[in-house]
Amino acid sequence: MTDRSVRDVELGLLLDAIYLRYHHDFRSYAQASLKRRVGSALLHFKCETVSRLQERVLGEPKLFTELLRFLTVQVSDMFRDPLYYRTLRESVVPYLETYASVKIWAAGCSTGEEAYSLAIVLYEEGLLDRALIYATDINPESLRSAEEGVYQTERITKFTENYRLAGGRASFGDYYSAAYGGAVLDRRLKKAIVFSDHSLATDSVFAEMQLVSCRNVLIYFDKTLQERALGVLGDSLCRKGFLGLGSKETLRFSQHAAEFTELVPGARIYQKI
Amino acid sequence: MSDIEVIVIGGSAGALDALLTIVPALPEQVSCPIVIVLHLPPGQANLVPGILARICARAVYEAEDKAPLVDHTIYVAAPNYHLLIERNRALSLSIDEPVQLSRPAIDVLFESAADAYGPGVAGLVLSGANQDGAQGLWQIQQAGGVAIVQAPATASCPIMPEAAMRRVGPAAHVVRLEDIGTFLTKLVCAKSRGGA
Ligand SMILES: C[S@@+](CC[C@H](N)C(=O)[O-])C[C@H]1O[C@@H](n2cnc3c(N)ncnc32)[C@H](O)[C@@H]1O
Numbered sequence: 001m002t003d004r005s006v007r008d009v010e011l012g013l014l015l016d017a018i019y020l021r022y023h024h025d026f027r028s029y030a031q032a033s034l035k036r037r038v039g040s041a042l043l044h045f046k047c048e049t050v051s052r053l054q055e056r057v058l059g060e061p062k063l064f065t066e067l068l069r070f071l072t073v074q075v076s077d078m079f080r081d082p083l084y085y086r087t088l089r090e091s092v093v094p095y096l097e098t099y100a101s102v103k104i105w106a107a108g109c110s111t112g113e114e115a116y117s118l119a120i121v122l123y124e125e126g127l128l129d130r131a132l133i134y135a136t137d138i139n140p141e142s143l144r145s146a147e148e149g150v151y152q153t154e155r156i157t158k159f160t161e162n163y164r165l166a167g168g169r170a171s172f173g174d175y176y177s178a179a180y181g182g183a184v185l186d187r188r189l190k191k192a193i194v195f196s197d198h199s200l201a202t203d204s205v206f207a208e209m210q211l212v213s214c215r216n217v218l219i220y221f222d223k224t225l226q227e228r229a230l231g232v233l234g235d236s237l238c239r240k241g242f243l244g245l246g247s248k249e250t251l252r253f254s255q256h257a258a259e260f261t262e263l264v265p266g267a268r269i270y271q272k273i
Numbered sequence: 274m275s276d277i278e279v280i281v282i283g284g285s286a287g288a289l290d291a292l293l294t295i296v297p298a299l300p301e302q303v304s305c306p307i308v309i310v311l312h313l314p315p316g317q318a319n320l321v322p323g324i325l326a327r328i329c330a331r332a333v334y335e336a337e338d339k340a341p342l343v344d345h346t347i348y349v350a351a352p353n354y355h356l357l358i359e360r361n362r363a364l365s366l367s368i369d370e371p372v373q374l375s376r377p378a379i380d381v382l383f384e385s386a387a388d389a390y391g392p393g394v395a396g397l398v399l400s401g402a403n404q405d406g407a408q409g410l411w412q413i414q415q416a417g418g419v420a421i422v423q424a425p426a427t428a429s430c431p432i433m434p435e436a437a438m439r440r441v442g443p444a445a446h447v448v449r450l451e452d453i454g455t456f457l458t459k460l461v462c463a464k465s466r467g468g469a
Contacts, residue, residue: 004388004416032357032385033367075368219338219366222359226339246338248351248366253339 010050011038017054018071022064024138025201026071028225034071041070065141072139073220076113077155079162080215081247085121086167087267088211092242093125096210102131103209105236107200108217109135112146112193113159116175117166118213119189124169128192134207136198147195149185151176156183200229205236212236216246223253230256234272243270277395277419277461279305279342279358281386283379283406284399285312287429289321291399291450296329296347298454303461306342307331308350308358308386310377312405315352322349338366350377357385373405383409392417395460397453399423401433407440414444419460424449 011034015027026034038050045063047053057064079085096102102122106115115135122128137143151159160172176183198206200217212233218226233243234256243260245268251257260270280303284291288311296307311321319335325347326333333347334340336356340348341363350356354366356377372378379398383406386394396413398406400423414420420441425431427450438445448456 004391030357030359030365030367032359032365032388033355033369033381035388036381036384037369073367073369075370216368219354219368223339223361223363248336248354249338252337253341253363 007050010054011035014038014050014054014057017058018064021058022061023202024068024071025199028201028222029220030222033220037070037073041067044070068139069141072142074110074139074142075216076110077162078113078117078151078159079166079168080113080117082162082165082167083267084166084215084244084247084269085117086165087264087269088118088244089121089125089167091263092211092269093121093127095240095242096122096127096131097125099210100130102127102211103207104131104133104211104213105207105209106133106135107198107212107214107233109137109142109146109195110139111142112149112195113151114213114215115146115193115195116149116185116189119192120163120168120175121166122192123189128188131192133193134209135193135195138197138199138201140197143195143197147190149190150180150182151185152182153178200232201225204232207236208238209236209241210238211242211244213244215244216249218249219246227255230254234259237272239272241272243272244268245270276393277305278390278393279386280307280395280397280457280461281358281382281413282307282309282397282399283311283382283401283409284423285375285401285403285405285430285433287400289313289324290429291423291453292325293328294450295453295457296325296331299329300458301330301345303458304344305461306344307347308336308342308356308364308382309347310350310356310379310382312375312377312401312403313352318349318352322347325349336364336366338364340364350382352377355381357381358389359385360389362389373403375403375405379406380409384412387412387416387418390418394418395421395457397421397423397457398434398437400428400430402430403433404436406433407436410437410445411440414441419446420444421446421448421453421456423453427451
């Protein structure tokens with residue numbers, strides 16, 4: 001057996017161990033980038049081999065919490081890809097307006113940026129009072145900081161610029177106040193969001209939505225898991241409901257493609273048939 | 274020796290010009306997919322697939338997640354995403370932290386190609402202003418693939434090719450820009466004959 005295949009075996013065992021011990025299922029994640037992140041974890045935890053990391057993670061639950069930071073990628077922005085939010089505002093909001101109560105799911109919400117951006121759009125379009133946003137993730141640390149809704153002051157310039165490009169109707173400054181050495185998002189926005197733990201790898205449908213936004217999460221899954229996740233996302237939508245993906249994610253290569261039409265090419269917003 | 278199954282190319286400053294020389298010089302026999310990472314500001318990077326499509330007969334796409342790699346096709350990394358190749362010969366994207374201050378990073382693509390294809394990879398480092406690609410090219414060479422570097426004297430920015438030469442050492446094929454097309458053609462065709 002080559003060194004390379006030995007490393008593959010070790011990685012497989014690590015993921016099995018994590019699944020059996022902590023019920024987090026990374027076994028069907030896209031391998032190429034997962035391998036890199038496990039590589040960084042080895043350096044961080046000063047483990048010579050993946051087997052050593054496996055041994056430690058089994059014995060030290062605290063280390064697992066820290067390892068989650070390597071296994072999941074917490075990179076986000078408010079109004080990331082402004083075109084996406086602009087399209088939601090222009091083409092999806094008119095549809096949401098026809099509902100007495102609006103349910104939206106931000107799946108893989110990381111530290112909350114996406115959920116708060118959605119809340120701002122709904123607020124400006126007069127829908128927030130009758131809307132509920134479920135924001136879910138598998139990383140408990142991220143969910144906790146999402147719930148706090150406090151962001152580093154340095155990030156505000158970028159958020160503000162994105163907000164403007166996304167067609168914001170007011171001033172981004174209206175939505176936060178400076179405190180705790182950061183920017184604290186407005187209570188009105190938080191009130192409409194429920195943050196909770198949910199895995200697209202192991203959990204299933206929990207409510208019926210008019211819009212599901214799942215951005216830059218599916219890229220971390222392999223083909224099989226991606227199909228499973230798309231199944232859950234699609235089954236959560238009501239008829240004619242909308243599915244929003246990341247700007248380089250597409251349904252084109254999926255068996256679920258036929259269940260949707262693309263609303264605006266390029267914006268990666270699909271409508272369930 | 275096994276066949277070359279994929280060509281991966283990386284570069285930054287001056288690399289687009291180099292591609293304009295190399296890509297049209299590749300004959301049809303060079304059928305394997307070509308995957309490219311360039312460091313460019315997002316506004317310019319978006320234009321690259323269109324530019325390449327105009328100068329060659331191959332299909333050219335901006336890379337999308339899970340796209341299966343197809344022969345006679347060029348894939349260009351999208352701005353702000355790393356581009357990787359999976360073992361099942363499909364592309365995958367990630368927004369992990371930048372590597373060598375770059376996203377997309379050449380090292381990330383090259384490392385994944387070496388892992389997915391082993392000796393079936395030809396890696397090419399073009400003109401550029403930093404060290405990205407050196408480590409990845411070394412990994413390609415270590416996995417039995419072919420490491421190629423644009424001769425620094427023919428690069429408008431020699432830093433990247435020089436870094437790659439230092440990292441890979443004498444195993445690197447250092448080729449003048451005007452000869453890279455021919456070199457790749459011979460490599461791909463020779464290997465196909467030898468490996469059959
Ligand atoms: C790169 S972030 C994307 C954040 C945000 N959606 C955006 O586009 O800015 C990916 C998120 O997916 C989450 N994630 C990873 N695996 C998951 C799973 N199985 N179920 C739900 N979320 C997952 C990670 O914890 C991380 O917060």
